[in-house]
Amino acid sequence: MKVGIIRCMQTEDFCPGTADFRVIREKSGAFSGIPEEIEIVGFANCGGCPGKKAVLRARELVRRGADTIAFASCIQKGTPIGYPCPFAQEMKEVVRNDLGEEIQLLDYTH
Numbered sequence: 001m002k003v004g005i006i007r008c009m010q011t012e013d014f015c016p017g018t019a020d021f022r023v024i025r026e027k028s029g030a031f032s033g034i035p036e037e038i039e040i041v042g043f044a045n046c047g048g049c050p051g052k053k054a055v056l057r058a059r060e061l062v063r064r065g066a067d068t069i070a071f072a073s074c075i076q077k078g079t080p081i082g083y084p085c086p087f088a089q090e091m092k093e094v095v096r097n098d099l100g101e102e103i104q105l106l107d108y109t110h
Contacts, residue, residue: 001031001034002065002068003024003070004043004058004061004064005043006054006061006070007044007046008045008074009045010048011081015074017043024038024109028110029110030109042061046075051090054091055095069095069099069104069106070105070109071107
């Protein structure tokens with residue numbers, strides 16, 4: 001699996017993404033049960049509210065080899081600040097419509 005991670009721009013000032021990298025390394029969280037090696041292709045933010053740049057960033061991650069796009073837990077679950085993105089579902093739908101069904105989308109990382 002080659003994964004590109006999109007995270008919330010609002011949390012990147014205080015979250016270095018270590019939990020995202022840990023669950024990939026340990027194959028836990030959204031990555032549990034994945035038998036093949038997992039390679040991180042890239043780690044980008046959504047571009048800020050309302051997440052309109054997420055589709056461009058996802059497209060670029062796929063261009064660079066990602067077969068899976070993971071929306072970091074800060075977007076879908078609001079981790080660590082406890083405030084899920086109000087645009088998360090729409091952002092995911094736009095990315096899905098742009099990339100098609102052959103690219104796997106993950107709703108969270110940890």
